Amino acid sequence: MQLEKYKIDEFNYAQQAAHTRKFEFLAEGLSNVEDVLQKLVDFQIAIPSWALGTGGTRFGRFSGGGEPRSLEEKIEDVGLLHSLNRSCGAISLHIPWDIPQDYQATKSLAAQYGLTFDAVNSNTFQDQANQQKSYKFGSMQHTDKAVRQQAIDHNIEVIKHGIALGSESLTVWLADGSSFPGQLNFRKAFQNTLESLQEVYAAMPDNWKMYVEYKAFEPNFYSTTIGDWGQSLLLANKLGDKAYTLVDLGHHLPNANIEQIVSLLLMEGKLGGFHFNDSKYSDDDLTAGSIKPYQLFLIFNELVEGMDARGMNHATDLGWMIDASHNLKDPLEDLLQSVQAIMIAYAQSLIVDRTALAEAQQNNDVARAQEILQDAFRTDVRALVAEAQVRAGGASNALQLYRQLKVRENLIQERGLKTVSSGL
């Protein structure tokens, strides 16, 4: 399904008066509106190819309809999102679920939607049909060198696909770990992992980045070999300048202060990117900003502060991706909600009065520092985000338009009710 531009224009036209009222009210109270708008326009969040179908839990899955049946349809779905909000200008592929058959055709298709290829993702947490060795007891940590080699080779293969598509980064998430005390020698598991990653690292082009993702637990339930930011950073430092830590919001122990981790990784020059989602209990993979929107804002507050302190480009110097599971909602609606929440948090962090904050911090004026952050967070910046998206060619309310246009109904008609997207 292709979204004609005129439908967006029609929608925006109908919304214009209301939008203008809100935007002008808001703009009047802000000093840096144009700068903020440009940053919002530039900011693009990659959509992972596996998030376009209905997700599930170990207890089951309740499929929706009209799910993409191929890589092409996945690109089409992301293209659709991007047409609507102009904030999803990239797709993050997952191998082997999305192996392109014809690189040129795939690139053309993406270009047609204005999409680039963000980080490519390897998968060594499942066994594929024709696989020689099993990852049951880990991949890069495995006690058997042959298994490790298989995992290394797979990652190198993924890099090749990425190069062909114009991607410039590899995300490595390892499920490796153990479920019972005694199962693993932690030290050897770590060293095997390091050596395996070193071989993959060596195969990366010079302009590539490796994102080393960490996770506290699941699918292993006693230990994870890259379990927290400390372990990821240790690996990234040992690997070299092209290796970075990737932070997934859901991959932490209860109550972890993620914004502090972000700040310190930026300080060390080792923050690579983000997987956005939200959670209440563990790695719930819920819509970004749906449970703890203030935390999301606080993280962006550190990102903006830390990137500015290093003179980094917000839009291009870190990898921004969503990594959520859509068990109950229409995946496309869910993604639109996630993107919106991320854009709101980013916008709020851009209007923080940093001079006043720095001064309050210097004077230990705790109440004032809190006021400054809450002032930004309590500001209704939705019109700011809408204005940026409209200026970039999108709709002033992407989700509303999506529903008006009955996109899902159309997709079901095109693709059928019982399609199942590849992926988790």
Add this chain to the structure above:
Amino acid sequence: MQLEKYKIDEFNYAQQAAHTRKFEFLAEGLSNVEDVLQKLVDFQIAIPSWALGTGGTRFGRFSGGGEPRSLEEKIEDVGLLHSLNRSCGAISLHIPWDIPQDYQATKSLAAQYGLTFDAVNSNTFQDQANQQKSYKFGSMQHTDKAVRQQAIDHNIEVIKHGIALGSESLTVWLADGSSFPGQLNFRKAFQNTLESLQEVYAAMPDNWKMYVEYKAFEPNFYSTTIGDWGQSLLLANKLGDKAYTLVDLGHHLPNANIEQIVSLLLMEGKLGGFHFNDSKYSDDDLTAGSIKPYQLFLIFNELVEGMDARGMNHATDLGWMIDASHNLKDPLEDLLQSVQAIMIAYAQSLIVDRTALAEAQQNNDVARAQEILQDAFRTDVRALVAEAQVRAGGASNALQLYRQLKVRENLIQERGLKTVSSGL
């Protein structure tokens, strides 16, 4: 220190244009403005007498200055807060820290500030100087009947003070529990507690309520005898119609869904009241809304829904109290921030489109239901709260005026720098 009304008027006059711009913008988008404003005017949050001094942890305390040295000065402090925001029209006393010497004088003083006496609080978690028996191993759960009797007698004494002051409820928080496996027979501890509470219950006037507070842990570190809402409800049901559960936000295990607990307690007709605060790790006793403002909103969302379903009066049918500790900030500033956060959350919950929400819930339209709640939460309702407070005679920005008037500096001058308030 008395706050003259003209100072508030002067302040509001200076802020008027800016406030009006915001309020009118906001009001234009709302359908029930006057109703919301009236509810905000009526809503009063009790300030606990122990929260007016600097708090601390077991590692130490860093005193501020100008702390109230007597019950009279505590009342004066709450009066000051109430003058500023018109939302703190009650004080919650803690016996034995606040034993009134002359009931009539105390009542007059409070009335002069427009304050009433909310729930009175007993203390059986510390040993007082002249106490016969020790609460080291518990009070109402104690294996020794003499200790239990002492705790019962103390609570009855507290009720008497409350009656004399016009209070109509007793909050019972028991630190009782155990720190090591084996220390307690859980069942007997529960039954002793029940029997003790029954004696206190019998001593309460008919128009009184008993609030049975629960807490997951601390100061006992293995079990707490009234440890969760289930245990509190069990006790409240066994005690009778005048007994209710009191919910303190910080008194839960990690990740507990407090809004669901609130909803179910309302369903059972057994929710008595609230202790507001916020936390990241455990019972951190931080400023309300400073860590998880969306959770605070979700709780109010259930309160409004559940109270309306039962035809309850928001302002009078539940007890609303702050219970925080002010370790780093000026206690009065901290309380103003807490009250503001609570009023904002309440205001947001009042503008939720309940018809649309009920419809979305009925249709399992999850994305829509989320949109409806987030729409209310993302709305900047500060001008609504300010308007209500101004209409009630307060300042359009209480904290800002507090700072402008240099209230703390005045209090230090009056009371001295090294005062230490009674309490924790």
Add this chain to the structure above:
Amino acid sequence: MQLEKYKIDEFNYAQQAAHTRKFEFLAEGLSNVEDVLQKLVDFQIAIPSWALGTGGTRFGRFSGGGEPRSLEEKIEDVGLLHSLNRSCGAISLHIPWDIPQDYQATKSLAAQYGLTFDAVNSNTFQDQANQQKSYKFGSMQHTDKAVRQQAIDHNIEVIKHGIALGSESLTVWLADGSSFPGQLNFRKAFQNTLESLQEVYAAMPDNWKMYVEYKAFEPNFYSTTIGDWGQSLLLANKLGDKAYTLVDLGHHLPNANIEQIVSLLLMEGKLGGFHFNDSKYSDDDLTAGSIKPYQLFLIFNELVEGMDARGMNHATDLGWMIDASHNLKDPLEDLLQSVQAIMIAYAQSLIVDRTALAEAQQNNDVARAQEILQDAFRTDVRALVAEAQVRAGGASNALQLYRQLKVRENLIQERGLKTVSSGL
């Protein structure tokens, strides 16, 4: 595969000297050996039919081999376990995964292995192939009465199967809940659930029990409608005398004091039964006793104390079941380890010096109370468990014999390497 008795005898004979040395040493230090042995012999733990195949997570599953392909083979597997340790004399079926075709034949088969049918389990957390209505948004809580009716009918169907097989209890675990704020009206969800359960309850024979299981989260990630023991108890009380709470060790928020919950439920006469497993992070479904063996002991300590206080029969008055997932280990080995850990914890709790403990508790002698429990826990009771199992006709070390006999290799030969058991 059938296990001939002589193989057990041969094994025991070979182990006899070593076993006797240990048992006699242990027995010499105990006063109530024969009583303890009899209780251990009588104690039987039900094996759930779904635990006989390899489990997995939402990230995938790594199958083993020789998994049971039918209800008959599941019974055979449990029979095998029971032959080995004489402590697994019951099987707990899960409908629709285990619908018997011929009740008489199924009962005969079970009887042949000395097995009875423990609680039957319904499943309304997944959609089955030919199902009319979807449980995507819940079953008994659903806003649509037709969905609720379907769930009710299914449960009544399950009861019928149970009656035919001689089962006397129904375990109801509902995944019902919500993943996003706003999705559910908590109160209505609770009331719908209650009304649905009432219809099922009415269909139960008088001698049956209903076990109402609770779970904090997963597969729903914002709220669960029967989320903690308080909610389960509320339902059980409203349902009537045949309804009880079932405790699954993994279904709690972090740090919950499960042993206290057990004690209070026993006090209320509302503890129905147990699902044993262990966990480090959330509902990890690990081998019982593999992570927190002291917690398992403390739970048994309360069970023994509480049941004795009510004059209950340890073996028959509560339902004892394992509910674990075997992702990495041979399921049969894993179950043998779980049963062994449970028997050890039970044995340790039987040798606690209860008179001394009661006295220490009465005197608040905390150090002494801790010593008494730790004395029992630190005692190596494995020879006691072995003696009981040998006396009952089992092996003195079931796991060792299982490996010696190469049971898994035999099962693979019989059933094939690529079988997949029905279930999760």
Add this chain to the structure above:
Amino acid sequence: MQLEKYKIDEFNYAQQAAHTRKFEFLAEGLSNVEDVLQKLVDFQIAIPSWALGTGGTRFGRFSGGGEPRSLEEKIEDVGLLHSLNRSCGAISLHIPWDIPQDYQATKSLAAQYGLTFDAVNSNTFQDQANQQKSYKFGSMQHTDKAVRQQAIDHNIEVIKHGIALGSESLTVWLADGSSFPGQLNFRKAFQNTLESLQEVYAAMPDNWKMYVEYKAFEPNFYSTTIGDWGQSLLLANKLGDKAYTLVDLGHHLPNANIEQIVSLLLMEGKLGGFHFNDSKYSDDDLTAGSIKPYQLFLIFNELVEGMDARGMNHATDLGWMIDASHNLKDPLEDLLQSVQAIMIAYAQSLIVDRTALAEAQQNNDVARAQEILQDAFRTDVRALVAEAQVRAGGASNALQLYRQLKVRENLIQERGLKTVSSGL
């Protein structure tokens, strides 16, 4: 109070038959008894000077009697413990609570009890009476260089005391952090801390070690500047070869896998030492091994494995300290219980069949690996520990003798009932 040796001999004589029976039974089943015994004899756990008095929480404190009133009496108390179990041969002082007046006299007194001086501890988390600057907003992280300098100077002062007493390590625990979002610039706080530590580091003699302790939260409730092992390791690496990470068991987020952290820190050559205690909820400071004895064993399992892999001396190459609070029990009894639990865990880890474990790990035989660890843990090694302590001149059951000798009653008689020990 001095403990005459003949009383220990008398006690051991009376216990001898029972002890010998147990020890011989145990020894018969072990291959490396003499080696284990020697390691147990050599293993010494430092007692912190602040743990000899009754502890408390922010809610209050319930004093015991006979608490040490001076540094001399603290040394006397540790000497008493060491006489009883011969496993507490060191004391860890806390400045400014334990400033020695006469180094030579203090050293002589300690030597008389066979005690050495373990790590000295600085305190910048409280304000002392005559202090120039306040640590309310941190010490080494402070925005004001003058406060940082005060903290640096204090630490250098502590080192001087340590040198004079023969200590060779400094433990730095910083409470520094923040309680509200916005309060701190995380990066600057980290860098200030690093620079401050560098100055202290420079003042340490070459043979000294600096232990950088971390803690997740409390007394700050939003962020801690040295909050986890990753941050501590980052600092230790930047500081140099003499800086190490110190692990306190209670200072972690819920469910953290501490044994894995230990293994990785050993791998990096950066594990410095331990603070032993136990907890259920947060930093509960309970008796070691009283809540999660299996975790304590698993930690020792990694310690033994990792130290052996690096050829380290168990007794001397790491710092072993207790850091608990004794709120309910007699502190000396509590410490005896902690030491006993630690010795048991250490003994169990010494009898793990490491060859078999390595083989099971290599083959991913998860069930077998679990069996091997559980076999050691389930073994009742108390007679092994007792034998070692008797051989070293201690009692076969220190706690029992302590009670028989009525030590506490004697101390109360000597020192009075209302003494309050300096410290928390």
